[in-house]
Amino acid sequence: MKVAVFGRSGELGRVLQRTLSARHEVVPQASHFDVRHRETVFSAVRAANADVVVNAAAMSNVDRCEHDAEAFSVNALGPRWLAQACEASGTLLVQMSTDHVFSGEKGSPYHEWDAVGPIQDYGRSKLAGEREVRAHAPRHLIVRTSWLYGGSSSDFPQVVLGRARRNMPQRVVDDHAGSPTCVDDLAEALLQLLEAGAMGTVHVANPGTASPYAFAQEIVSSAGLKAPVRVQTGAPLIGSAPRPKNSSLTSLVLPSYGVVMRPWREALRHYLHKVAAEGM
């Protein structure tokens, strides 16, 4: 299979390229690729001449997206051009999406057929991107995931670990929750889905639910450290966008493809071992 990854410098893009290239040909993204520009996108898809295009390019900073129309240019208009270009060249389009398309009010993990209802511009723009892909590229795979870590040395677990090792006090919010997902597990699952010929919408996350506070506590205790982690109270920071209360994900689709995601605590423990072994 020949795969092109757009958004290759991002947290997910880097790991996807590494994972996919172990078994398939991964073509480099064209330089100066800007997903907002129709002609650039069409010529990049043509030049890639791939069987599959993975769109991991996004404006992904939730707070920066709020009240910024640029979020829609990158997260919705870009997927429109990619979908049209992929449809014209017979390429499967994999569009990465997010748990933030949900309101967070369900009270239990969301499956693929739960009603969407984003509460901030990041979620609204990503949902618009999903709709563009469904409308313009019948051959698509939309992968919703949640709260990624493991793609950089400054990810949440490593920041928390660094502070805990220096015995620094930490205060972490407990007012929202998701499914912390190891980016290596996501990449491996995507590889399996592609090899199985999956299409449609699928949720890929390590199962379970955690708030940032619960996640931080688990990181510190799994690493065998004793540094205190406390709940951050008080009003949200000025300028921060609202977060869905509980946007954790589950999947009714993955079992059909034989893809098994391990629970988030197990994935975290494995990641922490890797960090310790590799000195990341």
Ligand SMILES: NC(=O)c1ccc[n+]([C@@H]2O[C@H](COP(=O)([O-])OP(=O)(O)OC[C@H]3O[C@@H](n4cnc5c(N)ncnc54)[C@H](OP(=O)(O)O)[C@@H]3O)[C@@H](O)[C@H]2O)c1
């Ligand atoms: N990180 C998470 O916790 C999380 C959770 C759920 C879903 N997702 C989804 O997963 C996907 C990947 O996220 P990520 O965390 O890897 O994001 P990221 O680290 O912010 O990377 C985003 C990538 O998009 C590129 N990009 C931004 N604007 C662009 C534009 N106009 N044209 C072309 N490329 C552009 C960036 O390139 P430059 O660096 O050169 O700008 C970068 O390579 C996104 O669809 C995101 O919505 C992420």
